[in-house]
Every structure is written in structure tokens, then in C-alpha cells.
Amino acid sequence: xELITARAxxxxxxxxCDLVERPVTAGGQALTLFFIDGLTSGGDIADFVxxxxxxxVAPGPMASILRQAKDGAVYSAVAESVRTAAQAADKLVNGFxxxxxxxxxxxxCYEVKTGEKRSxxxxxxxxxxxxxxxxxxxxxxxxxxxxxxHLRAPELRFEPFTVGExxxxxxxxxYLAGRTDPALAERMRQRLRSLHPEGLLSPAAVEELxxxxxxxxxxxxxxxxxxxxxxxxxLAGQLGLIADGLPEGFLAPVSLGALMDSPEDRAxxxxxxxxxxxxxxxxxxxxxxxxxxxxxxxxxxxxxxPTRLLLAIIESKKDVPLPTLLEVLxxxxxxxxxxxxxxxxxxxxxxxxxxxxxxxxxxxxxxxxLVSPAALIVAAAAGICGFTLPSRDLSDxxxxxxxxxxxxGGLFGLLGLTVGLxxxxxxxxGLQSLGRAYLAPxxxxxxxxxxxxxxxxxxxxKMS
Amino acid sequence: MRRTxxxxxxxxxxxxxxxxxxxxxxxASLQPAQVLLITEENGRVTARCDxxxxxxxxxxxxxxxxxxxxxxGTLFLGTVEYVILGPGAxxxxxxxxxxxxxxxxxxxxxxxxxxxxxxxxPDFFTAHRxxxxxxxxxxxxxxxxxxxVPILAVGGERMELISGLDG
Numbered sequence: 001x002e003l004i005t006a007r008a009x010x011x012x013x014x015x016x017c018d019l020v021e022r023p024v025t026a027g028g029q030a031l032t033l034f035f036i037d038g039l040t041s042g043g044d045i046a047d048f049v050x051x052x053x054x055x056x057v058a059p060g061p062m063a064s065i066l067r068q069a070k071d072g073a074v075y076s077a078v079a080e081s082v083r084t085a086a087q088a089a090d091k092l093v094n095g096f097x098x099x100x101x102x103x104x105x106x107x108x109c110y111e112v113k114t115g116e117k118r119s120x121x122x123x124x125x126x127x128x129x130x131x132x133x134x135x136x137x138x139x140x141x142x143x144x145x146x147x148x149x150h151l152r153a154p155e156l157r158f159e160p161f162t163v164g165e166x167x168x169x170x171x172x173x174x175y176l177a178g179r180t181d182p183a184l185a186e187r188m189r190q191r192l193r194s195l196h197p198e199g200l201l202s203p204a205a206v207e208e209l210x211x212x213x214x215x216x217x218x219x220x221x222x223x224x225x226x227x228x229x230x231x232x233x234x235l236a237g238q239l240g241l242i243a244d245g246l247p248e249g250f251l252a253p254v255s256l257g258a259l260m261d262s263p264e265d266r267a268x269x270x271x272x273x274x275x276x277x278x279x280x281x282x283x284x285x286x287x288x289x290x291x292x293x294x295x296x297x298x299x300x301x302x303x304x305x306p307t308r309l310l311l312a313i314i315e316s317k318k319d320v321p322l323p324t325l326l327e328v329l330x331x332x333x334x335x336x337x338x339x340x341x342x343x344x345x346x347x348x349x350x351x352x353x354x355x356x357x358x359x360x361x362x363x364x365x366x367x368x369x370l371v372s373p374a375a376l377i378v379a380a381a382a383g384i385c386g387f388t389l390p391s392r393d394l395s396d397x398x399x400x401x402x403x404x405x406x407x408x409g410g411l412f413g414l415l416g417l418t419v420g421l422x423x424x425x426x427x428x429x430g431l432q433s434l435g436r437a438y439l440a441p442x443x444x445x446x447x448x449x450x451x452x453x454x455x456x457x458x459x460x461x462k463m464s
Numbered sequence: 465m466r467r468t469x470x471x472x473x474x475x476x477x478x479x480x481x482x483x484x485x486x487x488x489x490x491x492a493s494l495q496p497a498q499v500l501l502i503t504e505e506n507g508r509v510t511a512r513c514d515x516x517x518x519x520x521x522x523x524x525x526x527x528x529x530x531x532x533x534x535x536x537g538t539l540f541l542g543t544v545e546y547v548i549l550g551p552g553a554x555x556x557x558x559x560x561x562x563x564x565x566x567x568x569x570x571x572x573x574x575x576x577x578x579x580x581x582x583x584x585x586p587d588f589f590t591a592h593r594x595x596x597x598x599x600x601x602x603x604x605x606x607x608x609x610x611x612x613v614p615i616l617a618v619g620g621e622r623m624e625l626i627s628g629l630d631g
Contacts, residue, residue, distance in 0.1 A: 299488035299489065299490060300487075300489075302494065302542055303542035307498075307543045307545055310496065311496055311543060314491050314496055317491050317492035318492055319492075320492060324490060324491060413488060423473075
């Protein structure tokens with residue numbers, strides 16, 4: 001078997017400047033200590049590795065030094081052996097230092113991770129007034145500890161995987177044994193083992209790789225930055241994924257009902273929560289259908305509008321040069337542009353852009369008779385309805401379908417809109433997340449239970 | 465399977481596009497009418513609305529058809545809220561009640577005299593609400609309890625509802 005050597009480790013990293021090579025003498029033998037600057041703590045290396053090596057290791061042959069280094073002469077809490085340079089490299093990039101002993105078949109790795117990492121902070125996009133305020137960070141071990149603090153059951157399982165040929169991203173599969181279907185966990189394990197991408201650096205990469213090639217805009221995993229939501233999912237039997245470098249947790253399988261569930265629902269009483277959910281579902285349909293309905297009504301079905309409303313719309317559109325369909329599609333596109341611009345600008349400038357774009361340009365466009373106030377209100381209302389959805393990914397999917405339905409409504413009226421809606425229903429019915437139907441909560445006659453939140457019961461009944 | 469679905473979808477889209485030619489009317493091009501005045505003289509029915517359009521025909525349907533055809537723009541009768549049967553046209557009430565061009569919810573009344581300013585009528589009727597609608601008159605034709613048609617007295621610029629006032 002090829003021996004692990006300092007030269008092999010050095011060659012793997014090709015002279016990168018952050019790989020530090022430190023010659024060490026212990027027990028009268030010359031050894032080499034490797035670590036990566038920035039990932040490790042210099043103080044810990046000096047205090048808990050170098051000092052014990054110099055002071056505690058008794059002189060002797062190299063095999064004796066190896067035995068002492070592994071069996072307690074060094075104070076590091078975690079000491080592991082590796083036998084190849086690749087394994088040593090894997091440990092190095094994960095915050096270990098590697099002690100290479102010339103002529104020995106194995107090297108010893110000590111965990112000396114740096115303590116420099118972001119502390120858990122309140123969630124940025126899933127805010128609630130009441131409830132837990134801790135959100136995931138970019139460090140997988142911090143995240144698992146946060147989950148463990150919420151779920152102290154010994155049945156909570158974490159299984160490590162490494163994904164990404166270049167990024168070597170640590171991905172942790174989480175589930176609650178006895179609560180999660182073992183077949184689901186096995187399916188996810190196989191999926192994670194079969195992944196060999198170059199890298200895993202973004203939430204979309206996790207979702208698309210884990211769920212496989214998909215032809216839908218709808219999310220197949222639920223992404224949450226809230227640890228309590230993540231744990232709630234685990235309690236409900238979902239599988240969790242935490243990837244190093246991503247301040248989010250991923251839950252699967254997911255359904256439309258689960259995506260409409262907001263952390264706020266669990267922060268308020270079940271009656272208020274149920275009312276909010278009904279409002280949210282109304283917003284879902286309004287955000288999806290309102291522009292299409294307006295286009296269909298204004299072009300094809302004027303007789304369906306109340307007379308006063310129709311007269312108001314006719315009056316407001318008198319001098320507008322654009323056809324209704326183009327007007328609505330243009331306003332929806334402008335809304336998307338504003339949203340995109342706001343995302344990519346610093347917060348202070350983003351607010352200014354929103355004010356200038358939304359208020360000044362919007363008002364000017366209406367005054368100049370480029371668009372009608374009715375169309376502007378419809379586009380804005382649809383946009384606001386989209387913002388009420390708790391899942392950003394679901395909201396994005398709705399935005400895509402909103403355009404399609406508006407197009408059909410403006411070209412073919414209510415019939416086109418109905419055909420589009422049916423196509424959406426067929427599409428959603430065919431979607432599966434880890435083998436579970438996307439519309440599962442609404443499949444039974446008691447589908448209303450997916451919309452309303454059930455009260456907590458003393459017996460610890462499952463929450464919807 | 466996916467390929468079959470794709471073809472089915474394409475066929476459905478083609479069918480939809482062929483069966484449903486885009487025959488919509490832009491709202492901005494509509495000429496909404498709120499008041500329709502129907503008169504009859506020498507067997508010729510005249511329909512006139514507050515948007516200025518008018519049409520003449522042997523019966524009400526023909527008059528409405530001609531009014532739509534000759535209107536300057538797309539006359540929209542879906543917004544007609546008040547149907548006034550002028551002198552000589554009271555007998556046309558059944559035709560108005562059965563007309564598919566007029567809204568069943570449109571209120572109807574008989575006028576003693578011909579109002580000149582039709583545009584003033586919506587404000588008048590907003591202030592003096594009447595009961596009878598075309599739907600009720602149609603129901604009466606089918607055997608339901610008849611509803612008395614209000615009578616509007618017109619004298620110059622002065623108008624007065626002399627019966628059928630709501631409440």
C-alpha cells in the first residue's frame with residue numbers, strides 16, 4: 001500500500017499559499033504538520049497539538065510516536081487516522097490539521113477548526129412577530145446544533161454526505177427516526193450518493209440536484225431559514241437537508257399545502273391562523289388570476305362587469321393607446337423589473353428605486369395616459385398578493401404562470417383562462433416530490449383541513 | 465408518454481386557436497349606452513340612446529340592430545340601465561323584455577312625452593329609483609305577478625315620475 005507522505009499532500013494542493021507546512025520534532029523524530037490557514041485556529045494548534053507533541057511524546061521509533069499521537073499524548077478532542085493523501089486533504093479542508101509521520105501507513109488528523117463563524121441571527125425573509133428568532137447560518141455544525149436544541153429527542157438522526165467534486169460540500173441528512181418513512185430516507189441517501197456535480201454552492205443547485213431534472217417552476221423542496229420551521233417539518237415526518245455554506249434548511253417531500261404554511265400560523269391562535277390561511281389562499285388565486293381575469297373581462301366579457309365599474313374602466317381607458325393585453329403584460333413586466341432592480345441594489349437605493357418606479361413613474365404613466373389606472377391597480381394588486389405567499393419559490397412559480405394565464409385570458413377570454421387553469425391543475429396533479437403527490441393535502445374530501453390550522457391538542461396530535 | 469402528451473397539448477392549443485379566433489373588443493373602443501329611448505311612429509320603431517346613436521326598423525330588434533350598425537364606434541348595450549318607452553311605443557314592452565340585446569336588470573318606464581336630453585336621465589333616475597325591470601316584465605309575460613311600469617311625465621326640461629316610485 002502506498003504510504004501517505006508530506007510530498008503527496010503537498011502535491012495535491014499544488015503550492016497554494018494557504019496550506020501551511022510546519023516541520024515538528026517529537027520524540028526525537030522529524031514530522032510534518034499540515035493545516036490550512038483561515039480554516040484552523042493557530043492558538044489551538046499551538047496549545048493542543050504542538051505543545052503536547054513537544055512535551056508529552058516520549059522518544060522512540062516512529063511506530064511508537066504514531067501510537068502516542070493517536071492515543072492521548074495530544075489533547076485534541078477529535079483525533080482520526082487517514083491512510084491516503086486524498087483523505088488527508090478532505091480533513092484539511094474541513095478544519096483539521098494533519099500530522100504526517102514519515103514511513104508510517106497513516107497520518108493523524110486533529111480537529112482545530114477556527115471559531116470564526118457567523119452567529120445565529122434573526123431570519124431575514126421569514127419574519128414573525130412572535131416565536132423563535134434563530135435562523136440557520138452558513139456552518140453546518142452550528143445548524144445541526146440549532147436543530148438539536150429544538151429537537152432534543154435521541155431519535156433525531158444526522159447523516160453526513162459530501163457532494164461536489166470541487167466544492168466538497170458537507171451535506172447533512174436529518175430525520176426523526178420513527179417519524180420519517182425509512183423508504184424516504186433511503187431514497188434520499190441513494191440520491192445523495194449518486195450526485196457528482198462540480199459544485200454545490202446555491203440553494204437552487206441543491207434543489208435541482210436532489211429532486212432530479214424537473215420541468216416545473218414549482219418548488220420540489222421547501223427552503224426555510226427558520227430552525228423552528230425546519231424542526232416542525234421533521235416532526236411532521238419530512239426529511240431535512242442542511243448544506244455547508246448555505247444559511248437554509250431544505251425539507252422534502254413537499255406539497256402545495258406545506259408551502260402555504262407560514263411560521264406565523266404557529267405563532268398565533270388557531271382561529272386567527274386559519275383566517276390568515278384562508279386569506280393567503282385567496283391571495284394565491286388572486287395573484288394568479290387577477291390580471292388574466294381583468295384582460296379577459298375587459299376584452300371579451302364586458303357584460304359580466306357591473307355597469308358602474310365598466311363605465312369607470314371605459315372612461316379610464318379612453319385615451320390609452322395600448323391594447324388591454326399589452327397594457328397588462330407591460331405593467332406586469334414593469335413590476336418584475338422593479339422587483340429585480342430592488343433586489344440587486346443596496347437597501348437604501350432599492351427603497352428609492354421602488355418609490356421612484358412605483359409612485360412617480362406609475363403616476364406619470366397614468367397621467368400621460370400610457371396606462372389606465374384600472375390596469376395599474378390590477379397589476380399592483382396581483383403583485384402584492386404574490387408577496388403574501390410564505391414561500392418565495394412558490395411566489396416565483398405563480399409569477400411565471402400569471403404571465404401565461406394573462407396571455408391566454410387576453411387572447412381567448414374566459415375560455416382561454418379556463419384552459420390555462422386546467423393545464424395548471426393537470427401539471428400540479430402530475431408533480432411528485434420524493435414520490436409524494438404535490439396536491440396530496442387536497443386529494444381527499446377533507447382537503448379543507450390542509451387550509452385551516454388545527455388546534456394543538458394535549459395528546460400531542462399532529463398539526464396540520 | 466411525454467411525447468404523446470406534447471402532441472396532445474399542441475393539438476389542443478391548435479384547436480383552441482382555430483375555434484376561438486380573437487374576437488374581443490377593446491374596452492376603450494366601446495360606446496356604452498345607459499339610457500335607451502324607444503319610440504314608434506307610423507309603424508316604424510326608433511331606438512335612440514344617450515351616446516347619440518339611433519336606429520330605425522320595423523320592430524325593436526331591427527331598430528336596435530340598425531342602431532348598433534350605424535353607431536360611430538362599437539355601441540355597447542350591455543350597460544343600458546334605463547329603457548324608456550316613449551309615446552306610441554308602450555306596446556313594445558314585451559319585445560323589450562324578451563330582447564337578448566338588453567340587460568334583464570335594466571329598469572323600464574313609460575314616458576308621457578319625449579325627453580330631449582337623454583344624458584340627464586341617469587342622474588334623474590339615480591335620485592328617483594324605480595322598481596320595474598325588464599326581467600320582471602319578462603316574468604310577468606310568463607305568468608308571474610305583473611309589476612306596474614312607472615310613468616314618467618316629461619314637459620320641456622322638467623321631468624316627474626308620477627307612479628312606480630321605489631319605496
